[in-house]
Amino acid sequence: xxxxxxxxxxxxxxxxxxxxxxxxxxxxxxxxxxxxxxxxxxxxxxxxxxxxxxxxxxxxxxxxxxxxxxxxxxxxxxxxxxxxxxxxxxxxxxxxxxxxxxxxxxxxxxxxxxxxxxxxxxxxxxxxxxxxxxxxxxxxxxxxxxxxxxxxxxxxxxxxxxxxxxxxxxxxxxxxxxxxxxxxxxxxxxxxxxxxxxxxxxxxxxxxxxxxxxxxxxxxxxxxxxxxxx
Amino acid sequence: xxxxxxxxxxxxxxxxxxxxxxxxxxxxxxxxxxxxxxxxxxxxxxxxxxxxxxxxxxxxxxxxxxxxxxxxxxxxxxxxxxxxxxxxxxxxxxxxxxxxxxxxxxxxxxxxxxxxxxxxxxxxxxxxxxxxxxxxxxxxxxxxxxxxxxxxxxxxxxxxxxxxxxxxxxxxxxxxxxxxxxxxxxxxxxxxxxxxxxxxxxxxxxxxxxxxxxxxxxxxxxxxxxxxxxxxxxxxxxxxxxxxxxxxxxxxxxxxxxxxxxxxxxxxxxxxxxxxxxxxxxxxxxxxxxxxxxxxxxxxxxxxxxxxxxxxxxxxxxxxxxxxxxxxxxxxxxxxxxxxxxxxxxxxxxxxxxxxxxxxxxxxxxxxxxxxxxxxxxxxxxxxxxxxxxxxxxxxxxxxxxxxxxxxxxxxxxxxxxxxxxxxxxxxxxxxxxxxx
Numbered sequence: 001x002x003x004x005x006x007x008x009x010x011x012x013x014x015x016x017x018x019x020x021x022x023x024x025x026x027x028x029x030x031x032x033x034x035x036x037x038x039x040x041x042x043x044x045x046x047x048x049x050x051x052x053x054x055x056x057x058x059x060x061x062x063x064x065x066x067x068x069x070x071x072x073x074x075x076x077x078x079x080x081x082x083x084x085x086x087x088x089x090x091x092x093x094x095x096x097x098x099x100x101x102x103x104x105x106x107x108x109x110x111x112x113x114x115x116x117x118x119x120x121x122x123x124x125x126x127x128x129x130x131x132x133x134x135x136x137x138x139x140x141x142x143x144x145x146x147x148x149x150x151x152x153x154x155x156x157x158x159x160x161x162x163x164x165x166x167x168x169x170x171x172x173x174x175x176x177x178x179x180x181x182x183x184x185x186x187x188x189x190x191x192x193x194x195x196x197x198x199x200x201x202x203x204x205x206x207x208x209x210x211x212x213x214x215x216x217x218x219x220x221x222x223x224x225x226x227x228x229x230x
Numbered sequence: 231x232x233x234x235x236x237x238x239x240x241x242x243x244x245x246x247x248x249x250x251x252x253x254x255x256x257x258x259x260x261x262x263x264x265x266x267x268x269x270x271x272x273x274x275x276x277x278x279x280x281x282x283x284x285x286x287x288x289x290x291x292x293x294x295x296x297x298x299x300x301x302x303x304x305x306x307x308x309x310x311x312x313x314x315x316x317x318x319x320x321x322x323x324x325x326x327x328x329x330x331x332x333x334x335x336x337x338x339x340x341x342x343x344x345x346x347x348x349x350x351x352x353x354x355x356x357x358x359x360x361x362x363x364x365x366x367x368x369x370x371x372x373x374x375x376x377x378x379x380x381x382x383x384x385x386x387x388x389x390x391x392x393x394x395x396x397x398x399x400x401x402x403x404x405x406x407x408x409x410x411x412x413x414x415x416x417x418x419x420x421x422x423x424x425x426x427x428x429x430x431x432x433x434x435x436x437x438x439x440x441x442x443x444x445x446x447x448x449x450x451x452x453x454x455x456x457x458x459x460x461x462x463x464x465x466x467x468x469x470x471x472x473x474x475x476x477x478x479x480x481x482x483x484x485x486x487x488x489x490x491x492x493x494x495x496x497x498x499x500x501x502x503x504x505x506x507x508x509x510x511x512x513x514x515x516x517x518x519x520x521x522x523x524x525x526x527x528x529x530x531x532x533x534x535x536x537x538x539x540x541x542x543x544x545x546x547x548x549x550x551x552x553x554x555x556x557x558x559x560x561x562x563x564x565x566x567x568x569x570x571x572x573x574x575x576x577x578x579x580x581x582x583x584x585x586x587x588x589x590x591x592x593x594x595x596x597x598x599x600x601x602x603x604x605x606x607x608x609x610x611x612x613x614x615x616x617x618x619x620x621x622x623x624x625x626x627x628x629x630x631x632x633x634x635x636x637x638x639x640x641x642x643x644x645x646x647x648x649x650x651x652x653x654x655x656x657x658x659x660x661x662x663x664x665x666x667x
Binding site: 041042117118119120136138142143147150151153154155156157158159160170171174177178181182185186187188189190191192193194195196197199200201202203204 | 281283286287307308309310312313315316317319321323324325327328329330332333334336337338339340341342343344345346347349350353371385494529531544546547548549551553554555556557567568592606607610612616
């Protein structure tokens with residue numbers, strides 16, 4: 001499938017996930033996207049960890065922040081500011097819905113970042129500069145991860161490994177500074193390679209096939225179904 | 231008429247001193263010019279001036295005139311010169327834009343307006359010319375540093391430039407890889423200016439040598455004449471032979487016994503190594519042979535998946551990338567992270583950075599960053615010191631000083647140096663351990 005068609009399908013799934021409240025539909029989306037994301041192997045680990053831990057956190061906190069529903073499953077103490085810590089089946093359903101929506105959107109991005117050919121996506125784009133920025137950001141994600149690991153490793157090599165959340169948080173500033181420096185070097189190299197010069201051409205892309213057209217039509221139908229019935 | 235010329239060029243970066251001072255140079259069609267000079271002597275700035283990046287991209291004070299193929303770089307932007315000029319910089323990570331090899335090589339061709347039907351054949355021809363046609367469908371994130379550098383060369387050659395600019399392009403390659411790279415890049419078909427800190431590998435191809443010092447040209451001569459001048463005035467650049475004798479081995483500081491390790495694929499299997507106090511050992515081998523992995527196992531940064539590692543005392547490890555050692559706002563605070571300010575000041579003096587205590591580490595040149603990183607691991611006085619490619623981007627004179635520093639402190643510890651630099655390995659090490667591919 002062409003990357004542009006695959007990107008539209010992923011966008012369709014993400015939009016439908018945000019539109020629907022049905023747990024079964026959301027569960028199917030998450031299962032399918034999860035199965036796709038794990039095909040990327042070890043590269044998928046940070047995406048899966050980030051998405052699934054965030055979804056779990058939302059699932060755990062959501063009922064505490066809500067006071068809705070009549071079917072009480074558990075009555076807890078009254079906490080200042082938060083009020084009574086009751087858990088209702090409606091709150092549990094809401095928590096599941098929001099957590100699954102978050103997981104579906106996060107996993108759709110993970111599949112986009114891990115499995116799609118961003119270069120061909122870029123070639124198909126009309127707003128080239130903005131899409132190039134997005135493609136570059138995606139390409140540089142693994143570099144950013146490697147830089148972060150390298151900073152920690154360098155400190156370990158000096159016998160001063162960062163400790164806990166605070167120790168790691170202190171590395172954010174040098175990591176950001178390093179990324180800006182890398183971005184500047186990359187911009188220089190792009191300028192030297194003629195980026196921004198008028199009269200740009202594109203390497204020819206293969207034509208759309210029936211599968212690509214069907215996938216895009218399916219994505220549009222999914223969104224419409226989300227609006228109408230789901 | 232010269233293909234490229236610089237006349238009376240003086241240039242200073244914004245908030246910096248003069249990087250080039252009154253430089254004049256004319257490069258004729260077909261020449262291969264080897265640029266030599268210490269770190270910070272202005273080599274990279276001169277290359278960037280030929281590409282128009284100085285002053286267009288960097289700003290600063292620019293006097294004089296630079297012409298390439300009859301075009302004044304004050305009027306033609308770098309993007310307009312692209313195709314006529316092509317550059318390969320030191321670090322491939324900082325110049326690769328796209329995610330796949332073919333798209334990356336096509337990027338420059340698309341920018342300069344190559345006819346769409348001609349792009350595919352030009353990409354395939356460039357990949358074949360550099361001997362990496364097998365990488366065509368690969369993601370760039372899956373490639374080694376050496377492979378990435380060849381992708382960068384293919385991207386440059388695909389443009390069929392009139393002038394090729396190479397800024398220390400082999401710093402990440404093993405000797406065989408560097409030789410193969412240079413044989414292709416300097417085959418005489420393209421006029422080339424190449425800056426290199428390992429001159430021995432480029433001298434056979436060069437037709438002319440230019441030596442820069444503090445932004446001025448102190449030598450501009452044909453190769454043979456330049457070699458005689460280097461022998462007389464800058465012998466370190468021609469790597470005079472070392473006459474050291476082997477020391478008696480001290481106590482064992484680290485024993486690596488029959489270790490194995492795999493990332494996605496096996497990297498090491500049944501590797502053993504013993505390091506003694508008082509000796510300096512060079513660990514060599516081609517790209518991908520597992521040198522860095524073995525060194526990290528020795529230093530305790532990795533745990534072996536098979537076999538075992540024994541260490542006596544403390545160990546420190548210097549990574550290849552000095553950019554990983556820039557986490558504080560001042561030079562002395564950066565070094566003191568592993569000790570205290572008094573020892574940090576001494577370590578800075580040891581590596582030739584006295585007076586840099588208050589400088590922001592990110593304001594240092596690449597060579598100075600390399601030395602700062604070295605100070606950060608020397609400051610703790612470890613029993614085992616592991617240095618991974620410590621001479622990347624370091625000029626020959628500074629390599630001699632680094633070898634002397636390591637030799638001078640060798641009795642205090644066991645030292646393991648991972649290196650591709652044959653000359654440095656010979657100068658610094660008591661023995662060499664070579665890993666096979």
